[in-house]
Amino acid sequence: MLLFSFNYSIPEEMSKGSLVGNIAQDLGLEIKRLVSGKAKIFTRNSDEYIELNRERGVLLVKKRIDREALCTETALCALHFQIILENPMEFYTVTLQITDVNDNAPTFEKGEMKFKISEAAAIGAKFVLERAVDLDVGLNGVQKYELKPTDNFDLQMHNNADGNKNVEMVLKKPLDREKQEQISLVLTAVDGGEPQMSGTMLIVITVLDANDNAPVFTQQTYKATVIENSPKGTVVATVTASDADQGFNSELTFSITNTLENVRKIFDINTDSGEVFVIGNIDFEKSKLFQINVVASDNGGFTDTCKVIIDVQDVNDNTPEINIMSKSNVISENAPVSTVVTMINIVDLDSGENGIVKCFINENIPFILKSSTDSFCSLVTDSELDRERASEYNITVTCSDEGVPSLSTSVTLTLQISDVNDNAPVFEKSSYEACIVENNTPGLSIFTVKAADADWNQNARVSYRLEDSSVNGVPVSSYVSVSADSGVIHAVRSFDYEQIKDFQFLVKAQDGGSPPLSSNVTVKILIQDQNDNPPQVLYPVQTGGSVVAEMVPRSADVGYLVTKVVAVDVDSGQNAWLSYKLQKATDRALFEVGLQNGEIRTIRQVNDKDAVKQRLTVIVEDNGQPSRSATVIVNVAVADSFPEVLSEFTDLIHDKEYNDNLTFYLVLALAVVSFLFITCVVVIISVKIYRWRQSRIMYQSNLPVIPYYPPRYSDTLGTGTLQHVYNYEVCRTTDSRKSDCKFGRAGSQNVLIMDPSSTGTMQRIQSEKSILDEPDSPIEVRLRLYPEQLAILTYCKWLILLNIIL
Structure with a gap:
């Protein structure tokens, strides 16, 4: 500034x-x-x-x-x-x-002035004349006076201390009333301008009889004081004069003369008492001093003059004036400290302490007033501004003088704070966590992230986007998307809890400022399981070509562990809680299934009346809503000897005689197996590639691993261990068209396996004693085959083995 x-x-x-x-x-x-x-x-x-x-x-x-x-x-x-x-x-x-230019001519207040002069007036007597007034100054003001005719009077001028000139008419020749009772003179005032201008006044003199004493004032100068705004009629001063004459010639009259017009509008004098009193409004701010010329005249025409000097005392009647020279209505919140906001001019027309002004503003705002001169000050910033804390200030400037009582003036300035992008978006939470049920519809709205920006307008306009990241090697954008305007997160795909249980990513919120500011938040998505997988029975294995039978001796006690149904559910939580129920049974009063563990036990003592062949249907249900289930058929043989078991299960073994069409069917089977073999090779290669790719994905995921339970379970009641080891043996001869095929039993006496698809008949059954004495000896079933049929069967067997290996 x-x-x-x-x-x-x-x-x-x-x-x-x-x-x-x-x-x-x-x-x-x-x-x-x-x-x-x-x-x-x-x-x-x-x-x-x-x-x-x-x-x-x-x-x-x-x-x-x-x-x-x-x-x-x-x-x-x-x-x-x-x-x-x-x-x-x-x-x-x-x-x-x-x-100044000479544009005003001298003028007299009165066009005519009258004097009464005694013929006895002494030579040298002075008569004060009215002074001409010229509004111009300097050389353009009144420079000289001329009086015509000059037979009896001369004109004299005297300089006053205030720079003005008194004009006096001096008697130079005695008057003679008998010769001339009335004398007319012309007084001319001339200025010094170019062109020269003048004004005139007529002086009429009446010659009186002798009056040889003139009035005399007791003081040549009177001093008085008056308080401004004094009411009309207030007596300011009293002038006194005396005349040595007596009677009529000693009577005095007071009047104001040689005074500017503005003084005559404010003061007047009592012609008899000489009291000077107020008749107008006194304003110290317009005039601080008044000078009044008073004339005392007797009846003989003699006069005397005095001056009354009046000092005006100031009263605190003017409030300070606040003038806004220049101001800013808007200021940026990043404006530096000491930035000038408004320039102010302060004026108090009073004087002294009444005119001393101090200004201040309201507190707790970041602004101060700085004075540059006595009458000028500026409003400047005192600290950093923050639009987010206050977007507008109403600043009240109050100026008070030091008068008694003090007067003050206030003005309120409204200042807007413009925004700067200095605030980044802030999320409502430090991190988000949401759940979505698997098998959702793609495009489903999951939840909404919300960020707020303390700035204003464009600087507070927040947009959302996903930060680049990957989940299990796949871009996160293939899993979810976020709405740029609303922050709503949508699912891009349908989720499978068995493949992925949860994942997290970053969402970025960015404002519209320049440069933009941003912030990130971590979002974690939890996949909730649905009951979309039925239980899978791991044991007993259900095969289409053989019958698995669990053996229960007739001497088994109550609670004897027959077998255990083992099942798993790839779902989680209550969807994977499995319960086992006995749906059908040959004799429901003989067996029961553990609700939680799937163990099949006897619930009573086995007797001779119980059928050897028992068929149990067990249903496995999960706890989902709605629940899913699987069924398994368990064959139980109630017998103490193996021949007894075979006699009951012989209806499952079909004895087929060899016929001439068997070769034809074997050749046809060879062709079908070869075709299936080639097809399986192609399919298996494709499946292998697909599983290899899936394994890469599954490697980084939390997919549930289905455990494989080997068919060995401990009897929880301490009744024994069920071992399931299956053996088979094929025997053939090279010098015959027929060969023998042996089907062996399990390593435990509790399991019996028979293949009903065998085309031969059992040639030999070991004796009951041999079975009991040799628990590990296999049960053999021999089939009579011709060499060409055996070759085809062998070829098919190797193809099947190769398929199994692949």
């Missing part, structure tokens, strides 16, 4: 548009600075006499200036104004002196 002062001088009465001065050149400013800075003139006066032309950089006369109307009492007349520039803020003080 700059402060310079420049002076110009112009004569009054210049026409509108006249050049005052080249302000741009004098200030050292370029024209474009005046235009960009919105240069303007600031003045406290309501009338603006000067205007600024920005495009030319000059000061011009805006309207005619009358020095006499502008400055009524002072000889020196000047206009004071300031030139304000913005961005950055600067101001300059300009003083314009108004010089």
Whole structure:
């Protein structure tokens, strides 16, 4: 903020548009600075006499200036104004002196003045004449007086200490009433202007009889004080005079003379008592001192003069004036400290302590007032601004003087704080966690992330997007998507809990500022399981080509462990809680199934009436809603000897005689098996590749692993261990068209395996004693085959083995 002062001088009465001065050149400013800075003139006066032309950089006369109307009492007349520039803020003080031109002629207050002079008046007697008033000053003011005719009187002028001249008429020749009772004189006042101007007044003198004593004031100068705003009729001073004459010639009359018109409007005098009293409004701010010339006249025409000097005492009757020179309505929140917001001019027309003004603003705001001069101050920032803490300030500037009582004035300034992108979006939570049920519909809305930005408008406009990442080697964008405007997260695919149980990713919230600010939040998606997988029975294995039978001796006690049904469910939670129930049974009163463990036990003592062949149907159910189930058939043989078992299960073994068509069917089977073999090779290779790819995905996932339970289970009741080891043996001869095929039993006496698809008949059954004595000896079933049939069967067997290996 700059402060310079420049002076110009112009004569009054210049026409509108006249050049005052080249302000741009004098200030050292370029024209474009005046235009960009919105240069303007600031003045406290309501009338603006000067205007600024920005495009030319000059000061011009805006309207005619009358020095006499502008400055009524002072000889020196000047206009004071300031030139304000913005961005950055600067101001300059300009003083314009108004010089006088001779545009006013001298005038007398009265067109005629009368005197009564005794013929006895002594030579040298003085008579005070009214002084002419010329509103011009200096040489343009009154310079001389002329009195005509000059037969009896001469004219004398005396300079006063205040610079004015007293005009006196001096008697130089005695008067003779008998010769001339009345004398008429013309007093002419002439100024020194160019052209010269003058004014006249008629003086009428009435010659009286002798009055040889003139009035005399007790003081030549009276001093008095008056308080401004004193009511009308207030007596300010009393002048007194005396006359040595007696009677009629000693009677005195007081009057005010040689006084400016404004004084006559404020003061008057009692012609008889000499009391000077108030008749108008006294304003200290307009006039601080009054001088009154009082004349005392007797009836003989003699006079004497005195001066009454009245000092006006100030009263605190003017409130401080607050003038906003320039102000900013909006300021950026990143404005540096000490940035000028408003420039203020403070004026109090009172004087002394009544005119001393102090200004302050409301507290707890980041602004202070700084004074540059006595009457100028600026509102500046005192600390950093934050629009998010306060977007608008109502700043009240209060100015109070030190008078008693103190007077004050307030003005409220409204200042908007513009936004800067200084706040990043903030999520409502530090992290998010949401659940979605598997087998969802692609595009399903999962949940919504929400971030807020404390900035305003575009700087607070938040958009959302996924940060680049991967889940199990797959881009996260193939799993979920996020709405840029609303933050709603959608599922891109249908999830499978058995493949992926949870995953997490980052969501980025970015505002619309420049440069933009952003923040991230971690989102974790939990896949909830659905009951979409039925239980899988691991044991007993259900085969289509053989019958598995569990043996229960007739001597088995109650609670004897027959076998255990083992099943798993790849679901989780209650969807994987399995329960076992006995759905069908040959004899429901003999067996029961453990609800939780699937163990099949006897519930009573086995007797001879129980059938050897028992068929149990067990249903395995999960706890899902709705529940899923699987069934398994368990064959139980109730017998103490193996031949007894065979006699009951012989209906399952079909004895087929060899016939001539067997070779044809074997050849046909060879062709079918070869075709299936080639097809299986292609399919298996494809499946192997597919499983290899799946294994790469499953390797990084938390897919449930289905355990394989070997068919060995411990009897939880301590009744024994069920061992399931299956053996088979094939025997053939090379010198015969027939061969033998042996089907062996399990390593435990509790299991019997028979193949009903065998085409031969059992040639030999070991004796019961042999079976009991040799628990590990296999049960053999021999089939009679021809060599070509055996070759085809052998070839098929190797193809089947190769398929199994693959």
